[in-house]
Amino acid sequence: MAPKVLVSDKLSETAVQIFRDRGIEVDFEPSLGKDKDKLAQVIGQYDGLAIRSATKVTEKILAQATNLKVIGRAGIGVDNVDIPAASKKGVIVMNTPFGNSITTAEHAIAMMFAVARQIPEANASTQAGKWEKSRFMGVELFNKTLGVIGAGNIGSIVCDRALGLHMKVVAYDPFLSEERAKQIGVTKVELDELLARADFITLHVPLTDKTRNILSAENIAKTRKGVRIVNCARGGLIDETALAEALKSGHVAGAALDVFAEEPATENVLFGLPNVVCTPHLGAATTEAQENVAIQVAEQMSDYLLTGAVQNALNMPSVTAEEAAIMGPWLKLAEHLGTFTGQMTDEPIKAVNVLYDGAVAEMNLAALNCAVIAGIMKATNPDVNMVSAPIVAKERGMKISTTNQAKSGVFDAYIKVTVVTEKRERSIAGTCFSDGKPRFIQIKGINIDAEVGTHMLYTTNNDVPGIIGTLGRTMGEAGVNIANFTLGRSSVGKDAIALLYLDAPPPQSVLKALTDTGLFNQVRPLVFDAA
Structure with a gap:
């Protein structure tokens, strides 16, 4: 049938x-x-x-x-x-x-032109029978500095089009490497430098906890006077009230928005302001x-x-039916390993090295690699999946290498993921036991046995007395139950780690309390898709 x-x-x-x-x-x-x-x-x-x-x-x-x-x-x-x-x-x-990337990028460029030359307002004035030539004094894009927040698939296309207009392009993207920046012809900068330098700012990032209100009142205040802002990515990236105030004061000369915090946007604090161009989420709207x-x-x-x-x-995952039955737990483990490194890494990742040992080395390594990379990228881009992850990683200049070897230790099979940045290398290894549940077995070279849960807390410290008591007491006082508690150390008195599997996410007050003790070098909450 x-x-x-x-x-x-x-x-x-x-x-x-x-x-x-x-x-x-x-x-x-x-x-x-x-x-x-x-x-x-x-x-x-x-x-x-x-x-x-x-x-x-x-x-x-x-x-x-x-x-x-x-x-x-x-x-x-x-x-x-x-x-x-x-x-x-x-x-x-x-x-x-990726079917609408070019269209969305072109819309951002069109909005930039529209706000630079006040085209919509000039059109309305002219069609109303006025001839206000002196009123609509615009600015050129030529030789201006464009700040691109998010240099992924769409952002990199915008960079290319802007360079064709002979603009100077600076880009902020935590996952943009220096090599990739050179390849697409832009200058990689931190966000504060972008805000200070850009004549135009355009956003091309997903909406996450880290990017929500990335153009906050505080960050808008850091921009140069007369900046023009374009958002064709996601509503919620800009504090719309703060932007309205900056437009009224003249600090921001103009704004062009295709997306809004609440859609359909039938009312908005930005509507009716001069030199604000708005379209109804048309980024992908071409034939x-x-x-x-x-x-x-x-x-x-x-x-x-x-x-x-x-x-x-x-x-x-993109695997065959025959592979799925065997690979399911290992795909989940691979994603967890990537998720750990992605959440722990705040600087651009230059390379990812994945070691497959024992029986897992005979599986579909391409799919497992995709799961690792998807886990890493989801820390900043929740839209990434196993198919798009390698493309996104390539756009960011991330080099992926794979090593497979015969059984070399006490485990029948394990996966080890190492990420390399300009500053450091970070590694984590894991395996799947007979119950099919993924386990972390090594972090920073320190052996552990940790079950993976949705909410976890990772800490590092010098190996001194009182760590277990401090963690347990702090969690207990906050009403956060510890489902599992794993400790490890390199040697007596040296580096030590703790990984707590919690029934609920730790509140900020807990993280602050632990940090304020001075006992911990690092306190990091982690979230895993452990379903």
Whole structure:
């Protein structure tokens, strides 16, 4: 029986035809996604669901999706899909992460021109019968300094286009290496230097805890007077109230925004201010981009439904069915090792070395490498998945090397990940026991045996009495339960580490209390996808 797919959003006819040409039965109902009750009634008939942003795939919808095997999102954002609920149902969620990169980059450049020359306001004035030539005095982009916050896939395209306009480009990105910066022709700087130097600032980062309000009132105050700011990335990257105040005071000369903290943005503190250009999240809205992502998602879904091949999956590794049964725990371990190093590393990573020892060295190392890199990159970019991770790593000039060797120690198999930066090397090793649960077995060359949990706390200290008591007492007083407690040391009186598996994230007061004791060299909370 042929697979059956529902297209519940507006996808191109070309994409719909791809399903038909591949022998897949398809129902094209582009308005159905807006009717959640009707969608819940019919979703049980389908093996695949192709969507854009209008369809909300909630846990309630998934509860009725008795035959659903794959959800394909034409585009990168999957905020409208309950991925954990889909994973529990065994439904693969795919996206198309790079189909609209050029379009979004071009929109950022267009917005820069618009705010530099006050084009929208001048257009409205002229069409109103006015001729205010002297009112609209703009500035050139030529020879101006563009500060790019986030030099990944889209950001690097913006850099290239800006260099073509003969702008000077400086870029801030924690994962941008000096080598990659030279390759794309930009000067790598820290954020404060970018803020101080840039005539124009454009943002191209995902919205995370670290990037939320990256242009805060404090950081906007650090910019040079007369700066112009462009955001075609994500709402929430800019403190909109602070930006409005800076525009009113004249410190910021203009702003162009395609995204807002709350969307649809029918009201906003920035609306109505002079020299503010706003568009309704049009970054990916070109005929070419819509066609590209629609075709891509149709091809990916067809491949999976007909052959089992998995591409650009957000909740499943790209491995064969035969490999999945054996590799599942090791893929999770590889991701955990990457997540640890990613959360522990604050400077650009130059290289990642992955050692596979024993039985794991005979597995699909490409997929395991992807899991490691995805874990590393998720610390700063939650949109990264196993397929896109190697591309993102390459964009950042990160060199990946792999070593595989026969069994060399007490474990039948283990994985060791070492990350290299300008300042240091950091390594962690782990294995999977017979119960299938990943374990950390070595950190900084110190042997341990630590079960991995969602919330963990990592500390380093000199090996002195009182560490266990201090950690236990501080957690107990804060009401944070310790599920597991692992200690290790290099030798008596030397370097020591502790890894605590907690039932809840440690509050900031706990982290401060531990730091204030003076006993610890490092206190770092960690979060793992341990489901």
